[in-house]
Amino acid sequence: MPALLFDLDGTMLVSDPIHEQVFREIWTERGLPTPPGFYVEQIHGRQNQDIFREFLPDEPDIQGLHERKEAMFRDRLPRPYPGMPGVVALVRRAEAEGWPRAIVTNAMRKNADAMLEAIGLRDAFETIVIGEECQRGKPAPDPYMEAMRQLGVAPEDSIAFEDSVSGATAAAASGAFTFGLRSALDDTTLRAAGASETLADFTDPALFDHLARLEGSRP
Numbered sequence: 001m002p003a004l005l006f007d008l009d010g011t012m013l014v015s016d017p018i019h020e021q022v023f024r025e026i027w028t029e030r031g032l033p034t035p036p037g038f039y040v041e042q043i044h045g046r047q048n049q050d051i052f053r054e055f056l057p058d059e060p061d062i063q064g065l066h067e068r069k070e071a072m073f074r075d076r077l078p079r080p081y082p083g084m085p086g087v088v089a090l091v092r093r094a095e096a097e098g099w100p101r102a103i104v105t106n107a108m109r110k111n112a113d114a115m116l117e118a119i120g121l122r123d124a125f126e127t128i129v130i131g132e133e134c135q136r137g138k139p140a141p142d143p144y145m146e147a148m149r150q151l152g153v154a155p156e157d158s159i160a161f162e163d164s165v166s167g168a169t170a171a172a173a174s175g176a177f178t179f180g181l182r183s184a185l186d187d188t189t190l191r192a193a194g195a196s197e198t199l200a201d202f203t204d205p206a207l208f209d210h211l212a213r214l215e216g217s218r219p
Contacts, residue, residue, distance in 0.1 A: 001215070002147070004215065005103075005144060005165075007167050009105065010181065011181050012087050012121070019039070019073060020043075020078070022069055027055075045163075046166055047131060068185050078118065082165055086201055086207075087104070087121075090202050091121055100151040100152075102150065103128040104129065106130075106143075106166070108206045109128070109133070127151055129143045131143045139170045140162075140173070141174035143170060144160060144174035148176075151192045161181060178200065179196070179202075182198050182199065
């Protein structure tokens, strides 16, 4: 079976409403508008530093604001918190059958640990690749390529799960078969970004059909 490479925010858990509320407060503090759709249009799937450089070019301490924003998110993340439907079962199946698996996220490491703990899956992942710790984060393929390197797997033996344009672009560019999760974006948008197929969540029959085809192709 292939390696399973998971994004976190919006993929393994529906965390975007928490992020949106934090950004709404920060934008309001600084006099920026927050019209309907601002989060998906301006922020979704991007690294904080890139967002702040674009929308807050006079911000004197971008790294400090990044750390404050993510601390606000962690403070508001309930523990426990529900995972995306079907994700816990898929990860536990992967554990039981010995499938390689990794987290590949633009979230900072403290947030990745907090989210995995909240959905009860921190123990299931030894390999966690953080975008800001790579030479380039998503939408560049570097985080996915680093995850494959750490797991010792080839792109053609990897399946990625993503919910954003930047994430799907990164995963597809790495050569992984890419499922787009329709938690915030629609099928057309995710496929245009590089997703091979899209899923409502991890109970979607399209996922199990794909896994069954792979199992059927084993020698």
